[in-house]
Amino acid sequence: MVLEVKSLGLLEESLEVLEQSFQGMPAFEAKALGDRERDILLQVAERMQDNYPYPHPLYAGQMLKPPHPIARLAYMLSMWVNPNNHALDGGRASSALEKEAVAEIAEMFGWDKFLGHLTGGGTMANMEALWVSGRLHPGKRILASSMAHYTHGRISEVLQLPFTAVAADDQARMDMAALENELKKGDVGTVVVTLGTTGVGSVDPLHKVLELKKLYDFRVHVDSAYGGYFGLVDNLDDNAAIAYSKLDQVDSIVIDPHKHGLQPYGCGCILFSDASVGRFYKHDSPYTYFSSDDMHLGEITLECSRAGASAVALWATQKLLPLNRGGEFANGLADGRKAALELHKQLQDDPKYKTTFEPELDILIWAPDAKTTQEISQKSQALFDLAEKNHLHLALLELPLNLAKACWGDSVEYNSETVSCLRSTLMKPEHLEWIADIKRIMDESLAEI
Numbered sequence: 219m220v221l222e223v224k225s226l227g228l229l230e231e232s233l234e235v236l237e238q239s240f241q242g243m244p245a246f247e248a249k250a251l252g253d254r255e256r257d258i259l260l261q262v263a264e265r266m267q268d269n270y271p272y273p274h275p276l277y278a279g280q281m282l283k284p285p286h287p288i289a290r291l292a293y294m295l296s297m298w299v300n301p302n303n304h305a306l307d308g309g310r311a312s313s314a315l316e317k318e319a320v321a322e323i324a325e326m327f328g329w330d331k332f333l334g335h336l337t338g339g340g341t342m343a344n345m346e347a348l349w350v351s352g353r354l355h356p357g358k359r360i361l362a363s364s365m366a367h368y369t370h371g372r373i374s375e376v377l378q379l380p381f382t383a384v385a386a387d388d389q390a391r392m393d394m395a396a397l398e399n400e401l402k403k404g405d406v407g408t409v410v411v412t413l414g415t416t417g418v419g420s421v422d423p424l425h426k427v428l429e430l431k432k433l434y435d436f437r438v439h440v441d442s443a444y445g446g447y448f449g450l451v452d453n454l455d456d457n458a459a460i461a462y463s464k465l466d467q468v469d470s471i472v473i474d475p476h477k478h479g480l481q482p483y484g485c486g487c488i489l490f491s492d493a494s495v496g497r498f499y500k501h502d503s504p505y506t507y508f509s510s511d512d513m514h515l516g517e518i519t520l521e522c523s524r525a526g527a528s529a530v531a532l533w534a535t536q537k538l539l540p541l542n543r544g545g546e547f548a549n550g551l552a553d554g555r556k557a558a559l560e561l562h563k564q565l566q567d568d569p570k571y572k573t574t575f576e577p578e579l580d581i582l583i584w585a586p587d588a589k590t591t592q593e594i595s596q597k598s599q600a601l602f603d604l605a606e607k608n609h610l611h612l613a614l615l616e617l618p619l620n621l622a623k624a625c626w627g628d629s630v631e632y633n634s635e636t637v638s639c640l641r642s643t644l645m646k647p648e649h650l651e652w653i654a655d656i657k658r659i660m661d662e663s664l665a666e667i
């Protein structure tokens with residue numbers, strides 16, 4: 219089976235342990251389910267067949283990684299309680315697990331002092347980072363590279379902070395000369411540095427941004443929603459390795475456990491190096507925070523209700539797969555990266571394809587060879603469609619023309635605004651073993667065009 223179901227016995231066993239927490243209370247029997255519930259659930263299962271085959275290694279398109287079974291089970295286990303990590307009133311145990319799990323993430327970045335918590339996702343986490351930036355530097359500009367996540371511009375709009383996109387260089391990293399030009403204007407509050415851009419997986423040179431911080435005073439926020447865990451692997455190139463080694467010098471970091479951290483959706487994380495920014499969150503809630511004098515997570519988050527289950531799942535996963543260099547989790551990430559490098563090499567050696575930048579993490583961009591960018595775009599789309607029919611699921615990316623030119627020089631005629639390329643995020647450790655199949659199906663599909 220593609221779906222792992224053998225572990226369901228473990229769920230029952232652990233529910234029996236959880237049941238013991240009700241000992242001593244007057245007897246109360248939960249309602250049993252009947253035929254109607256069965257019918258509806260089977261309908262749901264049928265409706266859910268209408269998806270791309272995300273858990274299968276031949277799904278090699280978007281940034282979608284199956285949660286680890288332990289995360290799924292811990293999440294489900296906690297569903298019988300359904301804790302809310304807004305306040306200790308609603309989720310005492312899961313709040314404690316959140317504080318421990320978040321401290322482990324902070325430790326991975328080399329932080330022992332910090333303020334941090336989980337969020338619904340990376341967007342919300344980035345919003346908190348930029349909100350704090352705005353409180354510290356009201357009215358000052360937010361900068362992020364043109365390859366940064368699209369939500370930074372929108373978040374800045376919501377926060378009513380001016381936003382400027384900084385040009386990317388030939389390798390899709392933030393261009394340092396363009397950045398310095400903006401910094402010289404003297405009105406920049408925060409620079410968002412992306413370690414792992416969502417489109418192409420490029421890593422902004424954090425070390426160089428930190429050098430500029432010495433000359434121009436600004437906050438450094440790192441958006442590593444996708445790439446944050448790659449500091450654990452030992453097969454990065456120099457730019458990425460140096461950038462990751464500087465994470466102990468930034469003001470805030472976002473990482474998404476629901477991207478590379480093997481978690482179900484609904485799990486982002488924000489960390490601030492200066493815990494005193496907690497003062498901005500100060501508020502009164504007349505109906506919560508009375509059950510304990512300990513810190514309620516709602517006192518340091520913008521969101522109110524939040525799934526305690528996310529914290530339970532994350533804690534369990536990090537217990538099984540600690541965030542250590544050279545550990546099993548790190549090796550899984552490194553395998554995805556190896557897969558991306560291997561496929562990149564095979565495509566480079568094959569005249570039927572045009573490659574782009576060497577992958578910095580585990581995202582790969584390439585296209586079928588043709589004489590003009592219009593033809594390349596058409597072929598990319600056709601290959602995307604045919605590969606899907608042949609059970610290989612890829613993604614597409616509109617590559618800006620300046621980046622295409624940086625990769626392909628005069629070998630192509632540029633007769634379109636952008637060029638469609640194929641994109642793969644090889645984020646399952648199993649992808650490494652499937653590279654030969656992925657390449658074969660791609661070749662067979664291309665031959666049909």
Ligand SMILES: *Cc1c(COP(=O)(O)O)cnc(C)c1O
Pocket residue numbers: 338339340341342344367369412414415416441442443444445474486
């Ligand atoms: C995915 C992503 C986001 C947005 O995070 P969500 O969890 O989808 O809200 C922000 N920045 C980067 C770099 C991302 O990859």
